[in-house]
Amino acid sequence: RKEVEQDPGPFNVPEGATVAFNCTYSNSASQSFFWYRQDCRKEPKLLMSVYSSGNEDGRFTAQLNRASQYISLLIRDSKLSDSATYLCVVNRGSNYQLIWGAGTKLIIKP
Amino acid sequence: DTGVSQDPRHKITKRGQNVTFRCDPISEHNRLYWYRQTLGQGPEFLTYFQNEAQLEKSRLLSDRFSAERPKGSFSTLEIQRTEQGDSAMYLCASSWGQGAGGYTFGSGTRLTVV
Numbered sequence: 399r400k401e402v403e404q405d406p407g408p409f410n411v412p413e414g415a416t417v418a419f420n421c422t423y424s425n426s427a428s429q430s431f432f433w434y435r436q437d438c439r440k441e442p443k444l445l446m447s448v449y450s451s452g453n454e455d456g457r458f459t460a461q462l463n464r465a466s467q468y469i470s471l472l473i474r475d476s477k478l479s480d481s482a483t484y485l486c487v488v489n490r491g492s493n494y495q496l497i498w499g500a501g502t503k504l505i506i507k508p
Numbered sequence: 509d510t511g512v513s514q515d516p517r518h519k520i521t522k523r524g525q526n527v528t529f530r531c532d533p534i535s536e537h538n539r540l541y542w543y544r545q546t547l548g549q550g551p552e553f554l555t556y557f558q559n560e561a562q563l564e565k566s567r568l569l570s571d572r573f574s575a576e577r578p579k580g581s582f583s584t585l586e587i588q589r590t591e592q593g594d595s596a597m598y599l600c601a602s603s604w605g606q607g608a609g610g611y612t613f614g615s616g617t618r619l620t621v622v
Contacts, residue, residue, distance in 0.1 A: 406548070432610050439618075441599055442551065444610035485550050495564065496611065498550030 401425060402488050404499035411476055411506055418472045419502045421486030428497075431462055431469050432487040436501065442485055445471075473504075481506045512614035514600050520620045521590055528586045529617045533602030540583050541611060542575055543599040544568065551599055557583060590621045 404421045411417045423431075431448035446453065448460040448469050459472040473480055486499035513532045521527050533540045539558050543551035554573070555565045559580040569575075572590075577583040587594055597618050601611035 402550075434610075441613040441615050443613070447610060487550075495553055495556070498552075500548065500550045 399424060400500075401490070402486055402497050402499040404484075404486050404502045406500060406502060408503040408505050411504065413476060413478055413506055413508055415476055416472065416474045417476055417504065418470055419484060419486075419504075420468050420470050421499050421502075422466075422468045423486075423488045423490075423497075424467065425488070425490045425497075426464075426467065428467075428488045428490045430489040431460075432489075432496075433458075433460060433469075433471050434485040434487055434498075436483045436485055438483075445484070476504075476506045478506050478508060480504060512600055512602050512612050514598075514614035514617050516617055517615060518618045518620075520622060523592060523621055524589055526586065526588045527590060527619065528584055529598055529600075529619075530582060530584050531600030531614055532582045533600070534612055535581075537602035537604050537612070538580070539603045539605070540577055541601045541603075542583070542585050543601065545597045545599055545616075546595075554585075587619075590619075592621045595619055595621045 402423050433445040434442040435445045436442040446455050448462050452461045457474045461470045483501040483503045485501045488497045515530045541556040542554040545551045553566050555575050557577040560577050572588045575585045597616045599616045600614045603611045
């Protein structure tokens, strides 16, 4: 079993819809959590950090559930430009080595 | 441009040849990381530096791989006697301190071994 697991998708979603992804992690000592966005053949870019209390950035909302060891990303009013792969990232140690999920592919259709 | 830059963007090499990639991190960042990413997978950690000290190496980093950061600024990743399985995107990232705010990635070097 991988330490960080994501549904690879693809999620095919109509423009304007709301979509949510989950990511599970196995190491209960994990300390910090992030969502990155990666466009095809490009580098990953930080979308948002995930805080214990949950956090929102415009149309994006991230939640952390430590008891069940998962994080989620909710995208409201999805845009065509949201089409990308969303990577879940977990830090599990004092050296801040990041453990990456394989990503969830999102396709927004007109 | 004050981001992380990597050179070259693409490299095609014959099996058995040596290749070297360069990464210039954000100047204020003291930590530098190398990752490898293959299609459909998330980045896999290879190694990281704090200033000029190489603090951790993944088991993925075989004896054919070596990385340096001689003056605590730019870094190089060398692969000797390349194999087809080395074909991947090699990503460099940097952060300040422990990177709690996330890492900034370069555009990567795409290596194809033929």
